[in-house]
Amino acid sequence: xxxxxxxxxxxxxxxxxxxxxxxxxxxxxxxxxxxxxxxxxxxxxxxxxxxxxxxxxxxxxxxxxxxxxxxxxxxxxxxxxxxxxxxxxxxxxxxxxxxxxxxxxxxxxxxxxxxxxxxxxxxxxxxxxxxxxxxxxxxxxxxxxxxxxxxxxxxxxxxxxxxxxxxxxxxxxxxxxxxxxxxxxxxxxxxxxxxxxxxxxxxxxxxxxxxxxxxxxxxxxxxxxxxxxxxxxxxxxxxxxxxxxxxxxxxxxxxxxxxxxxxxxxxxxxxxxxxxxxxxxxxxxxxxxxxxxxxxxxxxxxxxxxxxxxxxxxxxxxxxxxxxxxxxxxxxxxxxxxxxxxxxxxx
Amino acid sequence: xxxxxxxxxxxxxxxxxxxxxxxxxxxxxxxxxxxxxxxxxxxxxxxxxxxxxxxxxxxxxxxxxxxxxxxxxxxxxxxxxxxxxxxxxxxxxxxxxxxxxxxxxxxxxxxxxxxxxxxxxxxxxxxxxxxxxxxxxxxxxxxxxxxxxxxxxxxxxxxxxxxxxxxxxxxxxxxxxxxxxxxxxxxxxxxxxxxxxxxxxxxxxxxxxxxxxxxxxxxxxxxxxxxxxxxxxxxxxxxxxxxxxxxxxxxxxxxxxxxxxxxxxxxxxxxxxxxxxxxxxxxxxxxxxxxxxxxxxxxxxxxxxxxxxxxxxxxxxxxxxxxxxxxxxxxxxxxxxxxxxxxxxxx
DNA sequence: TTGAAAGCGATACCAT
DNA sequence: ATGGTATCGCTTTCAA
Numbered sequence: 001x002x003x004x005x006x007x008x009x010x011x012x013x014x015x016x017x018x019x020x021x022x023x024x025x026x027x028x029x030x031x032x033x034x035x036x037x038x039x040x041x042x043x044x045x046x047x048x049x050x051x052x053x054x055x056x057x058x059x060x061x062x063x064x065x066x067x068x069x070x071x072x073x074x075x076x077x078x079x080x081x082x083x084x085x086x087x088x089x090x091x092x093x094x095x096x097x098x099x100x101x102x103x104x105x106x107x108x109x110x111x112x113x114x115x116x117x118x119x120x121x122x123x124x125x126x127x128x129x130x131x132x133x134x135x136x137x138x139x140x141x142x143x144x145x146x147x148x149x150x151x152x153x154x155x156x157x158x159x160x161x162x163x164x165x166x167x168x169x170x171x172x173x174x175x176x177x178x179x180x181x182x183x184x185x186x187x188x189x190x191x192x193x194x195x196x197x198x199x200x201x202x203x204x205x206x207x208x209x210x211x212x213x214x215x216x217x218x219x220x221x222x223x224x225x226x227x228x229x230x231x232x233x234x235x236x237x238x239x240x241x242x243x244x245x246x247x248x249x250x251x252x253x254x255x256x257x258x259x260x261x262x263x264x265x266x267x268x269x270x271x272x273x274x275x276x277x278x279x280x281x282x283x284x285x286x287x288x289x290x291x292x293x294x295x296x297x298x299x300x301x302x303x304x305x306x307x308x309x310x311x312x313x314x315x316x317x318x319x320x321x322x323x324x325x326x327x328x329x330x331x332x333x334x335x336x337x338x339x340x341x342x343x344x345x346x347x
Numbered sequence: 348x349x350x351x352x353x354x355x356x357x358x359x360x361x362x363x364x365x366x367x368x369x370x371x372x373x374x375x376x377x378x379x380x381x382x383x384x385x386x387x388x389x390x391x392x393x394x395x396x397x398x399x400x401x402x403x404x405x406x407x408x409x410x411x412x413x414x415x416x417x418x419x420x421x422x423x424x425x426x427x428x429x430x431x432x433x434x435x436x437x438x439x440x441x442x443x444x445x446x447x448x449x450x451x452x453x454x455x456x457x458x459x460x461x462x463x464x465x466x467x468x469x470x471x472x473x474x475x476x477x478x479x480x481x482x483x484x485x486x487x488x489x490x491x492x493x494x495x496x497x498x499x500x501x502x503x504x505x506x507x508x509x510x511x512x513x514x515x516x517x518x519x520x521x522x523x524x525x526x527x528x529x530x531x532x533x534x535x536x537x538x539x540x541x542x543x544x545x546x547x548x549x550x551x552x553x554x555x556x557x558x559x560x561x562x563x564x565x566x567x568x569x570x571x572x573x574x575x576x577x578x579x580x581x582x583x584x585x586x587x588x589x590x591x592x593x594x595x596x597x598x599x600x601x602x603x604x605x606x607x608x609x610x611x612x613x614x615x616x617x618x619x620x621x622x623x624x625x626x627x628x629x630x631x632x633x634x635x636x637x638x639x640x641x642x643x644x645x646x647x648x649x650x651x652x653x654x655x656x657x658x659x660x661x662x663x664x665x666x667x668x669x670x671x672x673x674x675x676x677x678x679x680x681x682x683x684x685x686x687x688x689x690x691x692x693x694x
Numbered sequence: 695t696t697g698a699a700a701g702c703g704a705t706a707c708c709a710t
Numbered sequence: 711a712t713g714g715t716a717t718c719g720c721t722t723t724c725a726a
Contacts, residue, residue, distance in 0.1 A: 006703055017713045022705060032711055047486050052463045053409060054703035056400035057718050072429050075422060082419050085446055094464065096441050099432055116399045117441065139394050141351075238645050272645050295642065298585050298619050353719055364697050369721060379695060401719030404702050 005046040014042035025050055056118070065093045065318070066119035068110050070102040070126070070190065074236075076263075076291050076310060077125065080147065083314020084123065091322055093120065102190050108133040115140050121321035127151035127158070128191045143324040145317040149192055150334050157320050158334040159313055163192045166306045166339045167199025170260055170288050173304070175207050175225060177347055179258035179286055183248035185270065186231035186262040187240055193262045196290060200260055201227065228252045236262070241269020249277075258286035258347070264293040267303045271346065286347040301345025308339045352393040361389035372397055403465070412440045412665070413466035415457050417449040417473065417537065421583075423610075423638050423657060424472065427494065430661020431470065438669055440467065449537050455480040462487050468668035474498035474505070475538045490671040492664040496539055497681050504667050505681040506660055510539045513653045513686045514546025517607055517635050520651070522554050522572060524694055526605035526633055530595035532617065533578035533609040534587050540609045543637060547607055548574065575599045583609075588616020596624075605633035605694070611640040614650045618693065633694040648692025655686045 011018040016035050023031050024039040031039070042048070056062045067084060069077040081097070088095060098114060100107035108130045114122065115136060121143045127150070129137070137144050137155055144156040151158060174182050184200045186193055204227045230248045234240060241261060248256050261267035267289030271281065279285045281301055289296055292307035320332060358365040363382050370378050371386040378386070389395070403409045414431060416424040428444070435442060443461060447454035455477045461469065462483060468490045474497075476484070484491050484502055491503040498505060521529050531547050533540055551574045577595045581587060588608060595603050608614035614636030618628065626632045628648055636643055639654035667679060 007705095008703085018703090019705075019714085020712060023712085026705085030711080035712080047483070049459070049487075050463050051404070051703050052465065053400045053403035054718090055705075057398070057404050057720085058703075058705040060705090060718075062400060072425055072432065075425075078419055078422075078425065082446075085419065094443050094460070097444050099429075112396070113441070116396050118399065136394070140396075238641050242645070268642065269645065272647060275647060294585050295615065298589070298616065300619060300622060354721095355719085365719090366697060366721075367695085370696090373721085377695080382695080398719050401702090402721075404704085405719075405721035407702075407721090 005048045006051065007048075010039065010042045010046055010048050013046065014038040060118075062118040062120060063093055064096055064117050064119045065091075065121055065123070065321070066096050066098070066114040066117065067123045068098045068100050068107055068114070068125065070100055070107075071235075072099045075293065079310040080125075080314040083311040083316075084318055085314075086311075087315040087318035091318070102188065104128055104130050104133070108136075111136055118142075120325050121145070121318075123147055123317050123321070124155075125149075126191055127154070129155065143321045145321055147313055147317050149195070150336060152334075154334055157317070157324065157332050159316055159320070159337060160334075161308055161337050161339045163195035164199040164202070166290070166308075166341075167196030167260070168203040169199070169339075169341055170290070170304075170306055171200045171203035172207075173341055173343065174258045174260060174286060174288060174347060175203065177258075177282075177286065179347075180224065181226045181228070181252060181255045181257045183228040183230060183252065183256045183259040184262070185241065185244040185248060185259050185266050186229070187234055187236035187244070187266060189231055189233060196262055197229065197231070200229075226252075226255065228256055236265050238265050238269040238272070241266035241271075242273030243269075245270040245273045245277075257284070258282075258288070260288045262290055264289035264291045264296045264303060264305055267305065267346075268293075268295060268299065271299060271303060282345065282347050288347055292342050297342070297344065304344045304347040305342050306339050307342050309337050313337055352395045353398065354395075357386065357389045357393055357395050360393065361385040407465075409465040409467060410440055411443055411464050411466045412438075412468055412470070412668070413443050413445070413461040413464065414470045415445045415447050415454055415461070415472065417447055417454075418582075419446045422640065426657040427472075427661040427664075430658040430663075431665055432661075433658075434662040434665035438665070449535065451475055451477050451480070455483075458483055465489075467672050468492070468665075470494055470664050470668070471502075472496075473538055474501070476502065490668045492668055494660055494664050496542070497683060499681075501681055504664070504671065504679050506663055506667070506684060507681075508655055508684050508686045510542035511546040511549070513637070513655075513688075514543030514607075515550040516546070516686075516688055517637070517651075517653055518547045518550035519554075520688055520690070521605045521607060521633060521635060521694060522550065524605075524629075524633065526694075527571065528573045528575070528599060528602045528604045530575040530577060530599065530603045530606040531609070532588065532591040532595060532606050532613050533576070534581055534583035534591070534613055536578050536580060536609075543609055544576065544578070547576075573599075573602070575603055583612050585612050585616040585619070588613035588618075589620030590616075592617040592620045592624075604631070605629075605635070607635045609637055611636035611638045611643045611650060611652055614652065614693075615640075615642060615646065618646060618650060629692065629694050635694055639689050644689070644691065651691045651694040652689050653686050654689050656684050660684055 007018045007021050010021045098110040111133050123145045127146050146158045149160040204225045228248050289303045289305040292305040296303040296305045354365045354368050357368045368386050445457040458480050470492045474493050493505045496507040551572045575595050636650045636652040639652040643650040643652045
């Protein structure tokens with residue numbers, strides 16, 4: 001016999017019916033121990049492997065979880081993925097992963113493609129899906145998680161934190177430390193990065209409004225905060241951080257005394273570049289980052305950064321997805337997992 | 348109509364037969380333009396999405412590529428993955444990804460699981476599969492790639508480079524630079540790391556044999572090279588690099604004047620720790636790494652490291668897999684993609 | 695270029 | 711606890 005063995009082959013060898021073999025595979029406890037043993041032996045002898053396509057077709061359960069991330073190269077999403085994989089284990093799910101390269105259009109195409117696998121659920125990053133994508137998902141009738149970021153109008157389940165609030169809080173931290181010429185370094189301005197920038201702007205706006213109310217007239221220059229924003233659509237890297245630091249220094253004519261980098265890669269690059277410019281940190285220049293990568297804590301001085309529970313987010317996404325898939329609950333309101341500012345020597 | 352539309356629904360709406368719809372989906376050029384248009388409209392109207400399980404079952408083509416990597420958290424495999432994803436695009440394949448946590452046993456289980464999806468091909472990392480896994484793969488009758496590392500007895504296709512040779516070459520570089528008390532820092536001693544260590548040992552052994560032949564009697568102490576090996580099964584991290592540096596310094600009683608780290612994470616950690624110990628680099632201590640991560644080139648001094656074409660390996664794996672799947676060629680001998688030593692300030 | 699009929703391999707449902 | 715039978719949705723094969 002050359003072709004791959006199927007259920008029937010196993011059944012014949014074991015002297016039972018096909019359906020009994022099927023049961024051994026799915027609900028072993030619903031089969032008498034004696035039959036089960038015979039079947040298990042037959043399976044081993046034949047090297048039988050169940051045909052997933054047939055199983056999925058007949059049972060209408062694909063055993064697949066679809067996940068779309070914006071980038072494979074960004075370690076941040078890896079940590080989320082690890083959470084997803086760890087949580088998926090007990091559920092007998094296979095993960096099909098797509099990388100949409102930060103593009104909502106690519107994401108839309110991927111969603112269409114992945115939906116053909118009839119996944120049990122779908123995990124997306126961010127909340128900026130195209131209208132058509134949202135429609136696809138609504139029709140699909142499967143639970144969907146939008147991860148990493150919060151929105152008032154989630155497609156379904158939403159788990160994340162406010163990048164606006166985090167950006168604002170970090171900027172307030174710099175203001176509280178006395179910095180008044182603060183630069184924002186941004187790369188690959190995806191929605192979350194833009195929210196961080198918006199938070200940055202709001203913090204400074206609030207600060208200037210408070211410390212220098214128009215009704216009171218002029219105040220000492222030092223009280224007012226001067227923002228410098230340098231962004232690029234290039235994708236983020238350590239090297240780019242150094243280049244952006246030079247750019248902001250040029251733009252501010254050397255006035256800039258603190259930079260808030262939209263992520264830790266940029267912050268590391270800024271730190272390395274600042275050293276070569278003989279800037280003392282944090283005396284001459286403060287550096288703040290985002291994501292709290294391992295390296296940020298270990299360089300000298302450590303980089304102040306925003307931490308968030310990425311692994312846990314991934315886990316929770318799967319957990320809620322599976323809860324919903326099993327019909328336990330139908331509505332979850334957006335879940336804010338929060339963030340925390342890790343203050344280190346760089347500020 | 349509540350249930351999801353199927354081929355028949357589309358066919359009825361378009362006024363053609365189901366098979367014609369199927370053809371529009373798979374070989375659009377084999378259908379008259381007129382019918383095709385009608386079908387495409389019907390598909391759009393109904394929001395039809397093809398049932399992958401049924402398609403796979405009927406056609407005996409799963410459209411799935413299975414990939415197993417040892418770790419999601421190691422950025423090195425991410426770059427390989429990116430190569431895989433980039434190459435997969437034109438082939439209409441979905442990637443199912445498994446993480447075996449560096450364990451051959453987990454890998455074996457994953458292989459069994461993933462084979463049930465009847466993937467068109469399977470990409471593995473390394474060459475240390477269990478016997479049972481090899482048997483499974485041989486029976487599966489699909490092309491298999493063992494990636495990253497070379498072996499004399501590949502299961503099928505083999506693409507990689509010699510970690511032994513790379514480890515040896517890097518050590519020879521340190522010897523050539525005049526270092527004679529060389530430490531090896533190793534974490535999570537997976538097979539490739541062990542080969543690097545073996546190369547390290549061989550280089551030093553060769554050196555000592557050459558520069559101090561037994562027949563010539565004693566020579567100046569400085570000519571002989573003293574190796575110090577510190578390894579741990581803990582998984583690698585920047586922080587661990589610092590700890591291992593301290594360990595090797597303790598073991599060598601401060602004699603160690605160079606460390607070869609089994610990867611760049613450790614090397615970065617060693618660099619940061621060395622700075623805090625007020626060691627001048629490379630005068631007091633040379634540091635070499637492996638993998639050539641971006642940060643290694645940008646810290647000061649830059650870390651000498653071993654670069655390899657990871658992205659390209661991923662791409663080539665898919666390319667050869669698809670070539671083989673389409674029956675073009677049946678045998679490939681192992682493909683050595685090589686490595687190169689990036690010499691920087693740290694040595 | 696198009697269609698009819700016969701599977702693909704497993705599971706659900708209903709008996710026994 | 712076990713088995714018979716219909717069925718899932720699509721593609722293959724063959725014929726027109």
